[in-house]
Amino acid sequence: MEPKIRAVRRAELTQVYELLNLVFATKEGSPVRFAAQTEHDSTFRLRHGRVAVVDGRVVGYVRIFARTMLIAGTPVLVGGIGSVATHPDARSHGIATALLEDAIAEMHRSGMAASFLFTGIPGFYERVGYQIVREPSFTADAREVAGLADAGSWDVRPMSDADVPGVVALYRRAIAGSTGAIVRTARTWRDPQAWLDEDDGGCLVAVRDGVVSGYIRSRCRSYGHAVLEAECSPGQEGAIAALLAAVGQRAVAHGERIIALAPDAHPLAAALRSLASTVETMDVEHPMMVQALDVRGKPLRSEPVRWWNTDRI
Numbered sequence: 001m002e003p004k005i006r007a008v009r010r011a012e013l014t015q016v017y018e019l020l021n022l023v024f025a026t027k028e029g030s031p032v033r034f035a036a037q038t039e040h041d042s043t044f045r046l047r048h049g050r051v052a053v054v055d056g057r058v059v060g061y062v063r064i065f066a067r068t069m070l071i072a073g074t075p076v077l078v079g080g081i082g083s084v085a086t087h088p089d090a091r092s093h094g095i096a097t098a099l100l101e102d103a104i105a106e107m108h109r110s111g112m113a114a115s116f117l118f119t120g121i122p123g124f125y126e127r128v129g130y131q132i133v134r135e136p137s138f139t140a141d142a143r144e145v146a147g148l149a150d151a152g153s154w155d156v157r158p159m160s161d162a163d164v165p166g167v168v169a170l171y172r173r174a175i176a177g178s179t180g181a182i183v184r185t186a187r188t189w190r191d192p193q194a195w196l197d198e199d200d201g202g203c204l205v206a207v208r209d210g211v212v213s214g215y216i217r218s219r220c221r222s223y224g225h226a227v228l229e230a231e232c233s234p235g236q237e238g239a240i241a242a243l244l245a246a247v248g249q250r251a252v253a254h255g256e257r258i259i260a261l262a263p264d265a266h267p268l269a270a271a272l273r274s275l276a277s278t279v280e281t282m283d284v285e286h287p288m289m290v291q292a293l294d295v296r297g298k299p300l301r302s303e304p305v306r307w308w309n310t311d312r313i
Ligand SMILES: CC(C)(COP(=O)(O)OP(=O)(O)OC[C@H]1O[C@@H](n2cnc3c(N)ncnc32)[C@H](O)[C@@H]1OP(=O)(O)O)[C@@H](O)C(=O)NCCC(=O)NCCS
Pocket: 023, 024, 027, 060, 084, 085, 086, 087, 090, 091, 092, 093, 094, 095, 096, 097, 098, 118, 119, 120, 121, 123, 124
């Protein structure tokens, strides 16, 4: 029977969480907090959840994450794609493809200029128009990262509510004028704290004399401990090494390697390149992918893009 593809209804959300926990628990080995991730995301709207329904049963799901992205320094509305799942019984019948096409149409309707995602199966998304963003990717031995020398005496600790304004200021300075960065507010920095387990990663800050001089965001993934971004005040590059060392210690405890994307001239890249175990490649296993959705997305094709500090899904 042909599935109905449409926006999710509130009464169907429990079915969606069950589907996501089934599909991703099987793949990643541990359940992800999809219910909390959706309920605590202040940007979520029912039209952002696209479902495939057969006989009243949700068999497929795709989620749109409404974000604002800087393109050549100008904020534009964009859509992140995530939580792409088809029930194992319903696969290979074009359901995920139809859901993605429907999500793209919805993003068009919402006036989104571009869409982005992160994936381990880029070929699947190339078929519906996404292109890989090529960027230096690093892997390093967690033990070596954990031993990174710290030039200054930094207090490295999980970000607290009081640190958020300092982190926002560092982020704003880092993304000014860029392409590919997501505009984040204090609220979007705080949202994930509600559903992220500390063990799963999160945001650490480096503080000296009461001032937030740097931060790092990381996530524990099945393929390693992924550094999503790190920033510091000018002249405080030692904070990046101190933060990386703290993430390294966490990864050692989990028996994981460190994975990071970083722009070429960034202190994060410099810190990672200083390690003997670091391997650098442009052939990213879990790349970011992007597609321009209309004429306003055009600069995406010509602008150098700094995706690595994008608000990952
Ligand atoms: C990936 C997934 C959503 C595809 O759902 P689907 O409804 O079967 O997709 P479609 O029928 O539209 O397309 C199927 C095609 O996608 C491609 N595809 C599916 N899984 C793939 C994978 N892991 N790697 C590469 N290509 C893949 C294949 O070309 C496949 O064709 P085939 O069935 O003839 O082999 C589904 O397999 C799933 O839920 N997987 C687990 C969760 C996941 O990996 N989500 C994506 C996270 S980025």
